[in-house]
Amino acid sequence: MDYKTILYEVDDGLAKVTLNRPNAGHSINKDFALEFMDAAIRASTDHSVRCVLIGATGKMYGFGGDLKFFSTQMDRVRECLLELTAAVHHAIQRFHHMNAPVIIAVNGTAAGGGFSMALFGDIVLAAQSAKFTMAYTNAGLSPDASSSYFLPRVVGLRRAQELMLTNRTLSAEEACEWGIVTRVVDDDKLGEAAEALARKLSAGPTRAYGAVKRLLSRTFEQSLEVQLEEESRSIAAMGDSVDGREGMDAFLNKRKPKFTGA
Numbered sequence: 001m002d003y004k005t006i007l008y009e010v011d012d013g014l015a016k017v018t019l020n021r022p023n024a025g026h027s028i029n030k031d032f033a034l035e036f037m038d039a040a041i042r043a044s045t046d047h048s049v050r051c052v053l054i055g056a057t058g059k060m061y062g063f064g065g066d067l068k069f070f071s072t073q074m075d076r077v078r079e080c081l082l083e084l085t086a087a088v089h090h091a092i093q094r095f096h097h098m099n100a101p102v103i104i105a106v107n108g109t110a111a112g113g114g115f116s117m118a119l120f121g122d123i124v125l126a127a128q129s130a131k132f133t134m135a136y137t138n139a140g141l142s143p144d145a146s147s148s149y150f151l152p153r154v155v156g157l158r159r160a161q162e163l164m165l166t167n168r169t170l171s172a173e174e175a176c177e178w179g180i181v182t183r184v185v186d187d188d189k190l191g192e193a194a195e196a197l198a199r200k201l202s203a204g205p206t207r208a209y210g211a212v213k214r215l216l217s218r219t220f221e222q223s224l225e226v227q228l229e230e231e232s233r234s235i236a237a238m239g240d241s242v243d244g245r246e247g248m249d250a251f252l253n254k255r256k257p258k259f260t261g262a
Helices: 028-045 067-071 074-097 147-155 157-166 172-177 187-202 207-217 224-239 242-252
Strands: 006-011 016-018 051-056 102-106 125-129 131-133 183-185
Touching: 006 028, 016 028, 016 187, 028 074, 051 187, 067 074, 074 207, 102 187, 125 172, 125 187, 131 172, 147 157, 172 183, 183 187, 207 224, 207 242, 224 242
Parallel strands: 016 051, 051 102, 102 125, 125 183
Antiparallel strands: 006 016
16 A cells, blocks of 8 residues: 555564654544554564554644544545544554554644544653643544543543543643653654664564553453463463573573564
């Protein structure tokens, strides 16, 4: 697929997915939804990919749905929104379930779907000037792109209700305090910090990272007994993996491990 709204590249195990509609605030239209899904499929099925970095060109991360595009689809807006969300949601599921960690770098305003698309990352870095607002109900809409799933788990139900019903805007520091953001970085250091972290993780034990993601994704739904059983099965499988054996040997011999993702 030839991309019009995103940039995609893989370099030494790191897949970079960069939102690239700066003149439209990286808003989500049909092209974007389909291209984002395609990028997620490519990244999640490419065995060379060991980390994903999602960011955006320009000075903002994303304004959410492209309301101008929606206005041209009013005679079929229901079908249009079902098509768009199906594609975006498939992409988010792909990124969430892949072994490779997903880092998201929020370089400016994240509103509506832009806010939602900052939530599914395993690690989220934000520029000091970034701002976060749900914004959906300002346009008479309800949340999508995973925010009704991830936001309550990150900030708790009461804060999620406030953000979604009042559209309160959070600064980057507030978002960090609430747990939406992992770390706040100076604006001019965001790209450098995100890439350095992504490079570090892309050289790590990818299968073990995937195990961490799976264990954490289920922790709120399962009993202690089921979670403990999954921990046992997981650590046993990781210990018997190539990277697990390499990691233990490196630790015992006081050397730096050389992980291959196997």
